[in-house]
Amino acid sequence: MRELHKSKTFVWVLFLLFCIIWCYMLGARTLVPSDEGRYAEMAREMVATSDWVTLRLNGIKYFEKPPLQTWMNALTFEIFGLGEWQARLWTGLCGLLGVVLVAFTGRKVFSERTGFFAALVLGSSFLWAGLGHINTLDMGLAGMMTLSLVGLLIAQRSEADATEQRNWMLVCWAGMALAVLSKGLIGIVLPGAVLVLYTLFSRDWSIWKRLHLIKGLILFFVITTPWFVLISLKNPEFPRFFFIHEHFERFTSKIHHRYGPPYYFIPILLLGIIPWLGVLFQSLWNGAHERNAAAGFQPKKMLLIWTLFIFFFFSISDSKLPSYILPIFPSLALLIACHLEKASNKAINASALLLLIPGAIGVVLAWKIPSLAKDAYSLPLMTAHVPWVFAASVIACIGAIAALLLSRRQKEWAIVALATSGFLGGQILMYGHDPQGRYSAGIxxxxxxxxxxxxxxxxxxxxxxxxxxxxxxxxxxxxxxxxxxxxxxxxxxxxxxxxxxxxxxxxxxxxxxxxxxxxxxxxxxxxxxxxxxxxxxxxxxxxxxxxxxxxxxxxxxxxxxxxxxxxxxxxxxxxxxxxxxxxxxxxxxxxxx
Structure with a gap:
């Protein structure tokens, strides 16, 4: 039987169906507080006031974050009008961009099948697919940081000629600049720290000669400088608040009441990577033991350091939200895809079982959800979620069982089954939550x-x-x-x-x-x-x-x-x-x- 990743018809039909569902779900739910309502309202006010420099929320100066997402949302409102899908379009496109980028990078740096698997893994990961449909800054940041990551990986591979290396490094620098405009200095601090750590652990000192530092820095400052200068001139109070309060004080204190213990992100990662939990740790282990006889660029080691350092960075911060670790999911998808390409059916079976167990629990216990209602008003809202939780659980069970049956002889079909059930189940869970979302929003x-x-x-x-x-x-x-x-x-x-x-x-x-x-x-x-x-x-x-x-x-x-x-x-x-x-x-x- 012909391998699925080599069938252009199959790949494009699967991608088209994925895009249809992905885009439909952008407008299927109410904008819920706090992030979704906040960033939609900031963009609406930007359009209403025609002030594209000074960010405001509720008519009041709001300098916590840079303007890229507000600009993109406002531009979308200008073109398509106000609405839910318009408010989520930039976030959705960033999530979709991440899927396309890991597919392209996996194919370019590793193999055609690795690229196919990487897209399946990232597109179906519960946290990535879920937050790709929520109007929050962290998906925009993750999308731009993914651009910088893949630019670096493609530029540094041994097969890249001089022109390709320069162009993709400029893509990397542009990605960091857009990441800074998405959420601040972490857009360059995190990739920079990863590069330093990679150099130390791999002893690949020559990589610094291939970064095109002068051209890259010029491009970086051309993209980032204008807005920071303009808003500082119009609002002299901006620099101190943004650079000191929002970066140093926020990271080192509990000033925003978003504190969590050091292990805060561990359960979020374990839940967010479903349906690929069964291959997560082996994929990380393989990344740590990459062998490169030529002692050249080691992409798996770069991916591993990117994953572990960013996870560690946010774990030690005193400000934590579940979406903060989104930037590690594209690197995880590539590591998992590399492992899946060579993994036995036992690895796929492990992921299938770890999807089947929560699916079976959901089928059995979905009817108890209404007992979680805190008051009579929310009881029917919780009850309305029951059939959707049941449906998502059934789909998870079907996908897991199909993967178990297919894993021995039709490995690619088994992986597709896991990805399909994981993606559809997650989207159904989110869709069914809308009655509670409407209540939260007060719509x-x-x-x-x-x-x-x-x-x-x-x-x-x-x-x-x-x-x-x-x-x-x-x-x-x-x-x-x-x-x-x-x-x-x-x-x-x-x-x-x-x-x-x-x-x-x-x-x-x-x-x-x-x-x-x-x-x-x-x-x-x-x-x-x-x-x-x-x-x-x-x-x-x-x-x-x-x-x-x-x-x-x-x-x-x-x-x-x-x-x-x-x-x-x-x-x-x-x-x-x-x-x-x-x-x-x-x-x-x-x-x-």
């Missing part, structure tokens, strides 16, 4: 809120910040009491928020007395507190996480969902009212009309 409240709003209506958010609702409502909110992650920006422009609930209550009551409608989204605790004070409020929507109220009187014949309470609050200093008015004006200025 079902949008029609009720929009019915009360005009472009001039102040919209407050009290005691919290809603990450997704601003995007769906197409407007910013006036923050009250709670700074959330916008503390730095609000300290720069304190007139854009209201620091206390008491000051908010004064403004709210004054607008009510003047016949001016206000709308506010608040935590249930804040609503109870203000209700006890007798503040005029009419509930227009609510769920266990939030209550939406207006100060407008109930319209004649309108059925109220909650009893309206009114009282005249004690007077407060006039400064609170003037600050709220300024914040209201700022909110209206960034709304999409």
């Amino acid at each position: 079902d409240m949008v029609p009720a809120i929009e019915a009360e709003l005009t472009p001039e209506t102040p919209l407050y958010v009290v005691g919290k910040y809603e990450q997704s609702l601003p995007f769906y409502l197409r407007r910013t909110m006036i923050m009250v009491q709670h700074m959330d992650e916008l503390e730095f920006g609000l300290n720069q422009e304190p007139q854009l928020w209201i620091p206390t609930v008491d000051a908010f209550a004064v403004k709210w009551a004054a607008d009510h007395d003047a016949g001016k409608k206000d709308v506010a989204i608040m935590r249930p605790e804040n609503y109870t507190e203000l209700q006890k004070k007798g503040l005029p409020m009419r509930v227009i929507a609510q769920d266990p996480r939030r209550v939406v109220v207006t100060n407008a009187m109930q319209k004649p014949g309108e059925k109220s969902p909650a009893k309206e309470t009114e009282a005249t609050p004690a007077p407060e200093p006039a400064a609170a009212t003037s600050d709220a008015s300024a914040a209201s004006a700022a909110s209206a200025s960034t709304s999409t009309q």
Whole structure:
């Protein structure tokens, strides 16, 4: 039987089906907080204000990250309009780019079959395929770092001529520059550290002569410098916050409350590499024992050091999120593909069994998911996830069993079966989670809120910040009491928020007395507190996480969902009212009309 990787028809049909599902899933779910709503809203505001230099969130300066993803999202909105798939398009393309790049690199550096396997491994890995459909910066960073990795691997291989070496090293430098514009200095610090460690462990000192340092650095600074200069000129407070606070202080402290123990990423890696867990450790072992008689460039050793160092780097950081280790998945995919090319059926069987076990558990226990609901409101949302978890579990079992049956005589088909079931199962799990995602985002409240709003209506958010609702409502909110992650920006422009609930209550009551409608989204605790004070409020929507109220009187014949309470609050200093008015004006200025 002809080998699958040599059948162009099979490979292209498989890739086309993969792309159809991949792209469809970009718009299949609600944008959930916090990352998805945040980065979609930043891009929407960029389009609304036409300011492509100073990044803002909720109309407030937001300097935590560089602009590449916001630029790409804003460009997508300009071309295709606002929507879920548009907000995820850059992330999705970066994930897809990673799959294509490892396929091309595996074929170029190792063998045609290795490239085929590498694409299957990366495209089906649970974490990579999942986060490729979430609007987060880490997939954009991973995509650009993959560009730098593959540029280095292809340029340094022994078969590369001078022109090819130069061009692919420039691709490597461009990838690092785009990685810096994606998420900061780690875009060059991590690849640079990997290169130093590779030199020490492989004793391949001559690689430094082949990096095209001068041309590469020129290209790097041409790409990165303009934005950093422009934003620093417009915002003198930017350099200290971005380079010191967001890099050094964030890495060495728990300032962002994202601390995790040193082993934090181990279970994430083990879960995220499914369905290839059974060959993970052997693939790493083989990378550590690469033999190169000519003592030339050792690509497997480079891949191993890339994987282990980046994993170690984020493990010792005091700031951790599951998506941080995404950049190691392309290198892992290439290492696993190299192992699969020579592995026996026992290695494939190990991965199949480690997919079959959680699949079987899911089939048996899926019906117990509703028991995890924390309240009556979330019970039907959890229940709605049951058939999707069951379906994903069944697909995992089918793929695992098929791989077990095929592994002895039809190895490539067995690997395809594992990849297909892993990819489809993961996408089905994500799709089935959407009811809970809608609840997290509060999107079902949008029609009720929009019915009360005009472009001039102040919209407050009290005691919290809603990450997704601003995007769906197409407007910013006036923050009250709670700074959330916008503390730095609000300290720069304190007139854009209201620091206390008491000051908010004064403004709210004054607008009510003047016949001016206000709308506010608040935590249930804040609503109870203000209700006890007798503040005029009419509930227009609510769920266990939030209550939406207006100060407008109930319209004649309108059925109220909650009893309206009114009282005249004690007077407060006039400064609170003037600050709220300024914040209201700022909110209206960034709304999409």
